Amino acid sequence: MLNECMNIIFVGHVDHGKSTVIGRLLAETNALPKGKLEKIKSFCERNAKPFEYAFLLDALSDEQAQGITIDIARCFFKTSKRKYLILDAPGHIEFLKNFVTGATNAEAAFLIIDANEGIQENTTRHAYMLSLLGIKQIVILINKMDLMNYAQPVFDEIKSQVDSYLKKINVEPVGYIPVSGRQGDNIASLSNKTPWYLGPTTLETLDKFNMQLIDEKQPFRMHVQDVYKFTNSGDNRRIIVGQINSGTIRVGDKVIFHPTGKLSTIKTIEVFNAPPCFSARMNQSIGLTLHEQIYIKRGDVISILNQSEPMIASILKVSLFWLGKNPLKLGKIYWFKLGTSKTKVVVDRINHVLNTSSLEVIKDTTEIKANQVGECILKLFTPIAYDNVSVNIAMGRFVLVDRYDITGGGIIVDHIIDDKALLQKKLSSRNFKWLTSDISLEEREQLFNQKSKLILITGDCEAELRKKIALKLERHLFSLGKFVYFIGIGNVKHALETSDSSNLNLADENLRRFREVLNILLDTGLIIIATAAKISSEDLNLIKMTTSHDNIFTVWLSSNTNKTELSEDDILYFNISDSLDELLLKINNLLQTKQNETLYSR
Amino acid sequence: MDQLEHLENKSIYLLREAYSQIKNLCMLWSIGKDSTVLLWLARKAFFGHVPFPLVHIDTSFKISEMITYRDKFALEWNLTMIIGQNKEAIHSKQTFPDGIIDRTQCCQSLKTTALKDTLNGKKPRYKLNHNTGNYELDSNNEPYTGVIVGIRSDEEGSRSKERYFSPRDEHNNWNIATQPPEFWNQYKTDFLPGSHIRIHPLLDWTELNIWEYIQRENIPTVSLYYDQGTGQRYRSLGCAPCTNPVCSSAKNPQEIIVELQSGRFANIAERSGRAQDNEIGGLEELRKEGYM
Known part of the structure; x- marks a missing residue:
């Protein structure tokens, strides 16, 4: 027997016989x-009820309620090949959250259809969800064949209906099996009541499933x-950790x-x-x-040089399912997580909501409700690396928070090229060619006993006030023994004006140079105090992208605290009606709060 | 990759995820086999270091070998060892062994209440001084916002409903109906101030997996798990007055593996030697209140 345990799920419409099939498999x-089967059989006899395999599971769940060891949520059984764990994936649409939690851990799925009732709402809905969740090994059990006199035409008719639906959603099932959970036909042994069916049995099919295939040729991620x-x-040691998504890595590889x-x-x-x-x-x-000691952070994706590279994008077309109590809303901002990478996104467009039974689409909607499936355009605040799900499933699926x-x-269906993604490409080729020092940023930070940080002082107040605050803050940190440097955007601007730049958009080019200078300065391990007027949310994202630093503390000075598009957690507001000393004290206090304490000690 | 390697790599991922995403993190170490495997996995995940404190709730009724073992390895592995205790209850003899209350009440008081007060920092914590080997009052009383716990889903019903990252509200309560979704290696790592998260890296392990791993990694475990010539050994460890050994002549992890594979214990709950489970309400009631 193989020392492995495969997770499987049983899905299907209510009353199509999931528990009966599972009960039969366990038996x-x-x-x-010990004694369970006999106990229930004798209970049925005493109460003049026909014995049902589903009672086994009901009995187990009763025991569970009494706090005894066995739980229907996780049933183990084994064949001569390996161990199996049946995961709980409740079928009711209200429990999509639990369905997803159970189903995503499954390597294979059985879709159960009542031969009498045929395809029902949950049949197609579950099949669609399985395909969206990336479960490739799906077997269709056409159950209750005993009620249909084991008639082959019944089986063939349902099979062809299911097949045409599955084709539309690009699912290729492993097979179709005519079964009867109650009578045990084609579960563990081939039934003589279905001579037209030549196998395999349900158990044989199980043993033919593959655990997650390891493709040695897949590029490393x-x-x-x-x-x-x-x-x-x-x-x-400076150790970079993670769990390998795909491929193989070796000592000496260039990454x-x-x-x-x-x-x-x-x-x-x-x-x-x-x-x-x-x-x-x-x-x-x-x-x-x-x-080479380069600056790396959580969420970066590693690939090997000369293997295919992931795509970089910031506008994504996605297919998604929604679980939230509040609907997904057009224009709303969410967190987007793919692997360990994380960025904010705004829902830019909702292309449609899908009826998973009829596959009809509903257009012109501004929200996707709980338990619905739809297609959207998401705009990411900062670009991410991803792969097409058909190439590398773990690199192409995401969650929203x-x-x-x-x-x-x-899952990400496609991306749209935009300025931000192009800029990231340029930055990426700049970084690729960068001549890296032997001394890492961490080493510098350790020597200076501080964290490299950008303190960005902006807002719609007078330039003079920003500068005053910046210089006072610089002096204060300097007197504490910190290595700190002040730079105004004007310092860069004047350098630009002397060159021939008639064709350039001056403001954009000016900001670009400012960002590049900040990038170099941050790499020195210094605390940088920079001033610039009215930095926008987008400007801030560009600074984050250019410096690949999250360590930015933004101060907005204004007489009117509502006049900015920057979102709250990016920025700290200060009212200039406070005296200069009061302002400084407030900024300084915030710099010393928990999340920024590293500025003061390491 | 075999099943043990799968389990190991997933658990390491979960431990690193907790360390990366949760600020005030600690790990519960009951000295039993499961939390000791968990501690070992942490040493693997962090390359020999354990970058968060280990918390042990000392009921004062633990079997003495357990305490000796705890302090030996806390020193040897350079652990930040924290002890919490319901001193009031113990000093005023409000315990089951003192004959005042029943087992469930005693567990609630010496374990659940002690744990709650230790996690939220409301009662004193004691920290091992590695120079003297003594426990001293810990000056840090910040609440822990993440607690790593070695529970397994196959132990009993209510544990099988758990998530890897399981939120608890400000009263430590576990709300089964509103559990967060958990898929694609994405876990609930963001939570309301005041609530906390329990992290369960061993959820997918079985009793057999634990022993196979102890054997494979050669992890030192308390001798109480093995037959010392009396024909008895402990299968699950707790307080001396409420924990009974099972009949077994297994003398090492290998013999325990053979014993488990033989199916000898197939119909006997692992915690059957733990008397508190058998009282009305049992473990499920205890767990709703915050018991592990």
Whole structure:
């Protein structure tokens, strides 16, 4: 027997016989507790009820309610090939949240259809969800064949109906099996009542399923989960960790980090309580050290040089399902998470909402309600790296977070080229060619006993006030022994004006140069205090992209706190009616709060 | 990759995710086999370091070998070891062994209440001083907002409904009906101030997996799990007055694996030696109140 455990789910319309088939499977594989089967059979006899395999599961769930060990939510059984775990995936549409939670962990699914009732609403809905969730191994069990006298035409008719639906949603089922959960036909052994069906049985089909296939030729992908340096425990390794999405990585490989385009070489693969390791592959949670010490952060995607690269995009066409109590709304901002990468998004357009039974689309809508499926255009605040789901499923699916909760999930269908993605490409090629120092940013930060940080002072007040605050803050930090430097956007602007720049959009070019200068200065480990007028949310995103830094503290000085498009958590507002000293005190206090304390000590 | 490797890599991912996303994190260490495997996985995930405190709730009735074992490895593995205790109840003898209250009430008081007060920092915490080997009052009383716990879904019914990242409200309550969705390696890592998250990296492991891993990694475990010549061993560890051994002559992890595979215990709950489970309400009632 293989030492593996495959997760499977049973889905289908209500009363099409899920529990009966599961009960029968458990009984046939001797997975039931001792005496259970006999106990229920005798109970049925005493109460003059016909015995049903579904009672087995009901009985188990009763026991569960009494706090005994067995739970219908997770049933284990085994065949001569391997262990199986049946996951709970409730079929009612109101429980889509739980359906998704159960189904996404399944390697294979059985879709059960009542031979008498044929395709019903949940049949198609579940099939559609399975395809959206990326479950490829689907078998259709046409159940209750005993009620239809095991008639082949009944089976063939349902089969052809299901097949034509599945074709439309690009699902290729592994097979169709005529079964009777109640009578046990074609479950564990081939039934003589269906001589026209030559096999395989349900159990044989199960054993033919594959665990997640490992394709050695797939290009390497890994999301950076974290970067460790346990210096306080006397460990100087700088270890980049993550779980490999696909492919294989080896010591000595040249790697690219996306979307920044930075380049480095794998020095070691770190392990604990294991022999030295020189290569690692899909699904392994690993730790890497690098030769060139570049700035890397959580969410970056690693690929290997000369293998195909992920796409970089910031406008995405997506198919998604919605789970939130509040509908997904046009124009609303959410968090978007793909692997460990995370950015804000705005819903730019809702193309349609889909009726998963008829596959009809409803256009001209401004929201997608709970348990609905639809297609949207999402605009990301900062570009991300992704792959087409057909090439690499884990790199092409995402979730949306509304405040504190995951409220939706989906797959990226396509992207639209836009200025931001083009800029990211340019930045990426700049980073790719960057001559990297041997000294890492972390080392510099350690020497300076501070975190490299950008304190951006902006707003619609007079330039003079911004400068005053900046200089006072610089002096204050300097007197605390910090390595700090003041730069105004004007310093860059004047350099630009002396060159021949008649064809350029001056304001844009000016800001671009400002961003590039900030990028270099931040790499020195300094605390930079920069001033610029009326920085917009978009400007701020561009600064984040250019410097690939999240460590930005933005101060907005204004006489009117409502006059900005910047969202609240990006920025701190200060009213200029306060005296200069009061302002400084407030800014300084906020700099010292928990999330910014690293500025003061490491 | 075999099943153990799958489980190991997933658990490591979950531990790293918790460490990356949650600020005031701690791990519960009951000294039992599951939380010891969890601790070992943390050492693997963080390359020999454990970058968050280990919290042990000391009921004062634990079997003495457990305490000796705890302090030995806390020192050897350089752990930030924190102890919490319901001192009032113990000093005023409001316990089951003192004959005042029943088992469930005793668990609620010495474990659940003690745990709640230790996590939220309302009662004193004691921290191991690695120079002296003594426990000293910990000056840090910030609430822990993330608690890593070694529960497994196959242990009993209510645990099988759990998520990997499971939110608790400000009263420590677990609301089964409104559990968050959890898919594609995305977990609930954002939460309302005041609430906290329990993280369950061992959810998919079975009792057999735990022993296979202990054997494969050669993880040191308390000797109470093995037959020392009396024909008995403990299958699950708790307080001395409420924990009973099972009949078994398994003397090491390998023999325990053979014993489990033989199906000898197939119809006997792993926690059957834990007397509090058998009282009315049992473990499910305890868990709603915040018991692990």
